Amino acid sequence: MGAGHTHRLYRHGHSPVHALPPHCKLAAVLAFVIVVVSTPREAMWAFAGYALLLAGVAYAARVPAAFLLKRLLIEVPFVAFAVLLPFVAQGERVEVLGLSLSASGLWGAWNVLAKGTLGVAASVLLAATTELRALLLGLQRLKLPPLLVQIASFMIRYGDVITDEMRRMRIARESRGFEARGIRHWGVLAKSAGALFIRSYERGERVHLAMVSRGYAGSMPVIDEVTASRTQWSYALTLPLAAFTICLLGWFL
Amino acid sequence: MHVPDGFIDAPVSAAAGVLAAGAVAVSLKGARRELDERTAPLAGLVAAFVFAVQMLNFPVAAGTSGHLLGGALAAILVGPYTGVLCISVVLLMQGVLFADGGLTALGVNITTMGVVTVVVSYLAFRGLLKVLPRRRRSVTVAAFVAALLSVPAAAAVFTGLYALGGTTDVPLGTVLTAMVGVHVLIGIGEAAITAATVGSVIAVRPDLVHGARGLTAPLKLRVGGELVDAAPAPVAAAPARSPRKVWLTGLAASLVLAGFVSFYASADPDGLEKVAADQGIDKKVEEHAAKDSPLADYGVQDIADARLSGGLAGVIGVGATVVVGSGVFWALRRRRTAAAPVARTEDAA
Numbered sequence: 001m002g003a004g005h006t007h008r009l010y011r012h013g014h015s016p017v018h019a020l021p022p023h024c025k026l027a028a029v030l031a032f033v034i035v036v037v038s039t040p041r042e043a044m045w046a047f048a049g050y051a052l053l054l055a056g057v058a059y060a061a062r063v064p065a066a067f068l069l070k071r072l073l074i075e076v077p078f079v080a081f082a083v084l085l086p087f088v089a090q091g092e093r094v095e096v097l098g099l100s101l102s103a104s105g106l107w108g109a110w111n112v113l114a115k116g117t118l119g120v121a122a123s124v125l126l127a128a129t130t131e132l133r134a135l136l137l138g139l140q141r142l143k144l145p146p147l148l149v150q151i152a153s154f155m156i157r158y159g160d161v162i163t164d165e166m167r168r169m170r171i172a173r174e175s176r177g178f179e180a181r182g183i184r185h186w187g188v189l190a191k192s193a194g195a196l197f198i199r200s201y202e203r204g205e206r207v208h209l210a211m212v213s214r215g216y217a218g219s220m221p222v223i224d225e226v227t228a229s230r231t232q233w234s235y236a237l238t239l240p241l242a243a244f245t246i247c248l249l250g251w252f253l
Numbered sequence: 254m255h256v257p258d259g260f261i262d263a264p265v266s267a268a269a270g271v272l273a274a275g276a277v278a279v280s281l282k283g284a285r286r287e288l289d290e291r292t293a294p295l296a297g298l299v300a301a302f303v304f305a306v307q308m309l310n311f312p313v314a315a316g317t318s319g320h321l322l323g324g325a326l327a328a329i330l331v332g333p334y335t336g337v338l339c340i341s342v343v344l345l346m347q348g349v350l351f352a353d354g355g356l357t358a359l360g361v362n363i364t365t366m367g368v369v370t371v372v373v374s375y376l377a378f379r380g381l382l383k384v385l386p387r388r389r390r391s392v393t394v395a396a397f398v399a400a401l402l403s404v405p406a407a408a409a410v411f412t413g414l415y416a417l418g419g420t421t422d423v424p425l426g427t428v429l430t431a432m433v434g435v436h437v438l439i440g441i442g443e444a445a446i447t448a449a450t451v452g453s454v455i456a457v458r459p460d461l462v463h464g465a466r467g468l469t470a471p472l473k474l475r476v477g478g479e480l481v482d483a484a485p486a487p488v489a490a491a492p493a494r495s496p497r498k499v500w501l502t503g504l505a506a507s508l509v510l511a512g513f514v515s516f517y518a519s520a521d522p523d524g525l526e527k528v529a530a531d532q533g534i535d536k537k538v539e540e541h542a543a544k545d546s547p548l549a550d551y552g553v554q555d556i557a558d559a560r561l562s563g564g565l566a567g568v569i570g571v572g573a574t575v576v577v578g579s580g581v582f583w584a585l586r587r588r589r590t591a592a593a594p595v596a597r598t599e600d601a602a
Contacts, residue, residue, distance in 0.1 A: 009350060026349075032455030033356045038263045074352055078257050089258055089423050105423070115259025123352035135349065147293060152342050154297020155304060156350075162305040166514065174387070180312050183445075193306050193321070197299075197330060197450070197457050204298030207265045218290050 009071075009127045016235070017129045021228040022138025024236035029126045031240035035247045036118045041111040043250030047118065053242055054121050061129045065125040071124045078116055132156055137226055150220060154207075156197035162200055169196065255347065255354030256361050256411075261358070265418025270360030274367045277341050283334030287463070292335075299331050300339040304346075311446055313465075319442045324370025324407070325378075325400035326447045330454065332463040333375040341368035365411045374403035378464055392465045393452045400447035404440035408432040 032050075039046050058068055068149075084099025130138070136156070140149045169192050208216075213230055228236075261269070282294050303323040310318040323343075327336035341363045354362045378399035385391035412429045455462050473480045475514040 009412060030356055032539055034263070037258050037266070037355075037357045045478055071352065075257065078260075108423075112257065112259050116257035119258030119355040119357070120352040121347065123356060127350050127352065130351070132398055139349075145281060147285075148258040148277065148338075148342065150293035151297045151300060151338065152346055154294055155300035155342055155346060158298055158301040159304050161523060163303045164310065166305050166309060186311055186445060187449055189309065190446055193309060193459070194453030195444070196306060197302055197454055197593045198300045200302035200305075201295065201461055203333075204295040205291070207298065208294040210296060227378075227548065233455075 002072075009124075011063060011064055011067065012130070015129070017057060017125075020105045020232055020236050021141075021226050022130050022134040023131055023141035023226065024228050024233055026135070026138045026142060026234040028239050029122050032122055032243050033119050033245040035114055036122075036239055039113075039115075039250050041107055041114070041246045043253070044110075044248045045251035047114045049246040050118050050243055051121075053246075054118065054125065055240060055241060057125055061125065063128050065123060067128070068121065070125060071128075072117065072120055075116060075120050079113065082109040082112045082116075086111070127214055134226070135146055137222075140222075141226060146219060153220075154204075158200075158203070158207075161203075162196065163210070165199060166192070166196055184246045255344075258355030258357050260355070260358060260419075261361050261414055262418040265414060266357050266360055269362075269364045269414060270277070273360040273368065275353040276337060277363070279335040280337040280341070284332075287332045287335050296331075296335050296342075298333065299327065300342045301341050304325055307343075311442065312444070319439065321446055322366065322368060322404065322443055323371065323437075325374035325396070325403045325443065326450060328371040329378055329399065329447070330398050330452055330462055333371055335463075336371040336375070337367055338373060355523050361411075361414055365407045365414070366479035369407045370403040370526040372524070373406040373463075374399035387473075389455055389459070389465070392455060392462070393448045396447035396451040396464070397444045399441045401437075401444035404443050405433045405436045408436035416537050438492045450583050484541050502526040512581075 036047075036050055039050075058065070085108045086101040086105035089102040089108060094101055094103050094106070127135075133153075136149055136153045139152070140146060173188070173192070178185075178188060180186075261334065284296060289297050303326075306326070307323055308320065308323050310320055313316045324336065326342055327339050330336075331339070342366060344354065344362050345359065348356055348359050348362070378395045381395035381398055382391060385395060409429070409432070412425070412432050415428060416425050450465075455465055459465055473482060476483075
């Protein structure tokens with residue numbers, strides 16, 4: 001608790017990218033990622049082109065490069081996996097710096113790294129320029145089942161509350177001299193997890209009663225209907241269309 | 254571990270997406286049955302719980318630590334449908350918000366980490382509860398085994414998807430051994446934590462544990478110093494639902510998978526056949542009696558394109574299975590309805 005009213009991944013701003021309707025941005029990012037994934041991996045310059053496109057979006061959204069790079073760190077586990085690929089893959093071997101590596105493994109590692117990084121960067125830009133609630137409204141506009149959107153919105157709304165509850169339990173444990181050091185202490189941690197489940201479930205029941213007493217009948221009222229004009233759609237779809245052109249060039253050149 | 258973009262190729266990702274969407278649609282219906290109009294707040298809060306408990310670190314030794322994946326835990330605590338729903342929502346939000354797992358790989362992630370873990374663990378859990386004595390202790394034991402099985406099962410399914418649409422030709426045997434080996438170890442940790450957590454919830458609120466619902470002792474009344482079974486509460490008859498929609502969706506999904514995916518699947522022999530060929534086991538194999546049938550070796554005769562013929566064979570195979578299966582069910586049902594009036598007349602007499 002005590003956090004601001006926006007999510008920590010969101011960067012407040014008034015750029016043209018921030019102003020776009022959320023469902024346009026979601027559709028654009030999804031189309032962009034699909035185009036990136038279906039690009040042949042041999043067209044290395046195409047991926048440089050995609051990176052330039054994303055850099056352009058980041059510039060237009062005034063998201064600093066340091067912020068973007070820091071958020072890319074989430075990818076590190078898969079980078080470790082990709083580094084392993086050239087050693088274990090089959091096929092003809094090539095000598096690089098005195099190491100015998102598999103050629104197809106090198107291509108595979110490059111493929112995962114390039115496409116994975118571009119996908120993460122696109123998602124980070126989306127989350128940095130779109131408020132959480134707007135993102136959920138966008139998902140609803142894109143015809144995700146309303147019940148699923150409601151569940152997601154409850155998860156987002158109470159995620160921080162539940163996490164904070166867990167943090168308070170940890171502080172309570174530590175202030176009583178408990179420190180989890182190994183497998184012997186799993187019992188205590190599991191009891192905390194069980195208590196957390198009971199508290200979450202009971203909170204869910206209370207939330208439901210509160211909603212019912214305010215007239216909830218199975219669906220949430222939509223207060224601010226977001227609509228997108230043709231200009232906004234064309235503006236948002238510039239990114240995937242440019243990427244698609246690069247992809248076509250990558251296939252035929 | 255979340256799969257990023259570009260790890261599985263586009264057709265297989267799309268097929269996994271269709272599969273995941275179907276599973277989520279079925280779970281939405283099932284969750285409404287498990288929780289009625291409380292679905293949205295309760296499933297949302299349980300999803301938040303899964304999200305939080307994944308951040309709870311369990312120290313192993315020497316600075317390393319692990320955390321729960323939560324599939325088995327959610328299945329046992331809130332039921333399979335709500336479990337699939339909660340894990341899927343967590344994965345969706347992790348993909349869209351935290352860039353954890355690629356957007357195109359969302360189908361793969363939901364299929365392996367949501368659907369497979371929940372379904373495998375719940376089936377194992379239910380099966381074990383049928384066998385074990387009806388005590389609270391057995392719920393903990395069953396939870397342990399269910400969670401232990403669920404993690405390597407997810408790893409094996411992921412290896413299967415990788416075999417269909419992986420973008421690097423790593424030897425499959427190596428991948429399978431490494432994945433399942435590592436995940437058995439992870440599964441032991443997951444199992445210990447899941448069992449302990451389920452046990453602690455049962456100790457306090459046994460009514461909240463979906464998997465332990467059948468274990469509550471029947472209500473007894475003391476009448477004149479003797480224990481008497483209380484009359485069971487009247488159970489409202491569930492409204493009959495038409496299963497036709499579910500059937501049609503399942504049929505469409507199978508057709509898409511059989512036709513479309515096998516179209517893209519590798520034309521190489523599968524792992525078992527490959528091992529057999531390498532080891533010389535297959536020299537002794539006698540040709541199958543149906544080798545001259547028009548569908549032998551998953552291809553349609555007289556169609557030259559291997560992929561097209563494989564896809565067609567898949568579609569025809571699904572169609573034949575459905576026709577035969579429905580025929581058997583229809584015949585059985587006819588017999589049962591024919592037998593019922595006879596029984597009633599005997600009752601009357």
